[in-house]
Amino acid sequence: MEKIIYSKSLKAKLTLERNFMMESYQELMDVINTRKDILVISSFPKDRIAFGKNKVALIKAFRKNIVVYYALNPNKINEKYAVSDVSDVKAYINYPTKLIIDTKKDLKNAIKLMEKALDQAGAKEITIAEDIDYNELYPVRTFDELVELGLIKKRIKYIDDSIEDYASNDKIEAIDYKKLDALNAPKKLEKISAPEKVESLPKPENKASNIVNVPMVNVRFKVMVKGKKTDDLYLFTNYTNWDEDKVLKLNKKDDYFVLDTKFPKDFDLEFKISLSNNWHGVEKGIFGEEIKNHKYYLTQDLEIEDIIYNFRLD
Numbered sequence: 001m002e003k004i005i006y007s008k009s010l011k012a013k014l015t016l017e018r019n020f021m022m023e024s025y026q027e028l029m030d031v032i033n034t035r036k037d038i039l040v041i042s043s044f045p046k047d048r049i050a051f052g053k054n055k056v057a058l059i060k061a062f063r064k065n066i067v068v069y070y071a072l073n074p075n076k077i078n079e080k081y082a083v084s085d086v087s088d089v090k091a092y093i094n095y096p097t098k099l100i101i102d103t104k105k106d107l108k109n110a111i112k113l114m115e116k117a118l119d120q121a122g123a124k125e126i127t128i129a130e131d132i133d134y135n136e137l138y139p140v141r142t143f144d145e146l147v148e149l150g151l152i153k154k155r156i157k158y159i160d161d162s163i164e165d166y167a168s169n170d171k172i173e174a175i176d177y178k179k180l181d182a183l184n185a186p187k188k189l190e191k192i193s194a195p196e197k198v199e200s201l202p203k204p205e206n207k208a209s210n211i212v213n214v215p216m217v218n219v220r221f222k223v224m225v226k227g228k229k230t231d232d233l234y235l236f237t238n239y240t241n242w243d244e245d246k247v248l249k250l251n252k253k254d255d256y257f258v259l260d261t262k263f264p265k266d267f268d269l270e271f272k273i274s275l276s277n278n279w280h281g282v283e284k285g286i287f288g289e290e291i292k293n294h295k296y297y298l299t300q301d302l303e304i305e306d307i308i309y310n311f312r313l314d
Contacts, residue, residue, distance in 0.1 A: 004154060004155075005154075005155050006147075006152055006153070006154055007044075007152065007153045007155070008061075008146075008152050009044045009045065009151045009153075010042070010044070010045060010046055010047060010059070010060060010061050011042075011138055011151050012151040012152045013061040014061065014134070014138050015138045015139070015140065015141050015146060015151070016143070016146070017064050018135075018140070020064070020065075021061060021064055021065065021066055022134065022135060022138075023107075024065075024066040024101045024107050024110070025059070025066055025134060026133075026134045027107060027111060028059065028066070028110060028111065028114055029132065029134060031111055031114050031115060032049060032056075032114065032118070033132065034125055034126060035051070035118050035123035035124065035125060035126065036123065036124050036125070036126045037051065037052070037123070038050070038051055038056075038118070038123055039051070039295055041294075041295055041296070043305075044305070045060060046058050046059060047059040049117075050297075051118070051122060051123040052121075052122075053268070053297055054071075054120075054122060055071040055094050055095065055121070056070075056071055056114075056117045056118055056120075056121045056123070057070045057071060057095065057114060057117050058092075058095050062100070065100050065101055066100075066101045067098065067099070067100050067101070068098070068099050068101070068110050068113070068114070069086065069092050069097065069098050070083075070095060070096075070097040070113050070114070070116075070117045071095050071096075071097075071117055071120070071121070072096075072097045072113065072116060072117055072120065073096070073097070074086075074087065074096050077097055077113070080109075081099065081109045081112075081113060082099070082106070082109070083098060083099045084097075084098040084099075084100075085097070085098075086098045097113070137287070149226060149286065149309065150224065150226055150307045150309075214265075215264070215265040216263065216264055216265060217262065217263060217264075217265050217298050217299070217300055217301050217302065218260065218261075218301040218302075219260075219261055219262065219269075219298065219301070219303075219304065220258065220259070220260050220303040220304070221235060221250060221257075221258065221259040221260075221261075221271075221304050221306070222256050222257075222258050222303060222304065222305045222306070223250060223256060223257045223273060223305075223306045223307075224255060224256055224257075224305075224306070224307045224308070225257070225307075225308050226307060226309045227309055227310070230275055231252060232249065232275065232276070233249070233250040233252075233257040233273055233274070233275065234247045234248065234274045234275075234276065235247060235248045235249075235259060235271060235273060236271060236272050236273075236274060236279075236282075237269060237270065237271040238268075238270040238271070238293070239263060239269065244277060244278050244279075247274075247277045248261060249277075250273075263298055265298060265299065265300075266297070266298065268296075268297055268298075269296045269297075269298055270293040270294065270295050271293065271294050272293055273306065273308060275311050279312075280312065281311050281312060281313070282312050283311055283312075284309075284310040284311060284312055285309070285310065286309045286310070287310075288310045294306065
């Protein structure tokens with residue numbers, strides 16, 4: 001038996017829910033945009049807020065509420081803020097203070113904590129903040145449109161009919177749990193082979209010849225292109241000073257373009273994708289707008305997934 005499961009991105013939830021969720025997101029981002037050189041790194045389920053290497057917060061959505069995880073010590077937060085300590089959850093070890101925005105009071109507290117987290121990270125206020133209307137940035141779209149855009153992912157889960165029939169058999173007074181466990185036991189996974197080839201980026205000239213054995217991390221780029229057919233994609237990075245002669249080509253594999261390469265550990269990576277080995281075909285945002293460089297601070301092996309909807313065509 002098949003069961004269809006839909007996973008909604010943060011952008012999809014904002015687009016569909018609107019109202020108080022969008023109001024909460026707008027007011028939080030208004031505070032963030034008052035600070036200089038703040039990074040807002042968007043991925044499918046969340047926005048990560050940082051100032052340089054300093055962590056600030058994660059913004060996610062659960063049901064009809066914005067949830068914020070702050071890089072603040074929960075033991076030093078006043079009880080009036082009604083936060084939760086999630087430091088025992090591995091995914092949030094660097095963001096141990098959780099606040100669910102369910103009411104106007106929660107939103108007011110969330111804004112105060114965001115200001116506290118920005119101050120802790122050392123982010124300075126700017127005189128004129130960028131005014132962004134997120135209702136316009138994420139206009140009303142249908143569920144099907146969001147699926148087509150890749151902002152809602154669809155997957156099929158296969159359920160063993162024999163388990164369902166066995167568990168629901170009215171003639172059986174007591175379930176044989178050993179048999180049920182055997183049915184539920186995970187199937188043996190096939191060994192996944194390593195990538196065929198890992199290309200290494202050319203290293204920039206380093207006059208300090210005494211520096212050797214720089215630790216490296218493996219990075220896989222996995223890119224999907226929506227709305228435009230192409231056989232070629234190229235990677236530009238700050239590691240090679242954006243040099244057009246040192247770009248790397250991604251390999252097309254099924255619905256994705258994939259590239260495996262290496263960078264120094266603890267490197268602040270910035271990159272963009274282009275249709276060609278120059279800037280004339282550089283990627284643009286979901287609504288055709290100019291976008292900032294993708295930024296990642298590399299501390300360990302990483303797979304970076306990206307969906308591109310538009311490119312510059314000139």
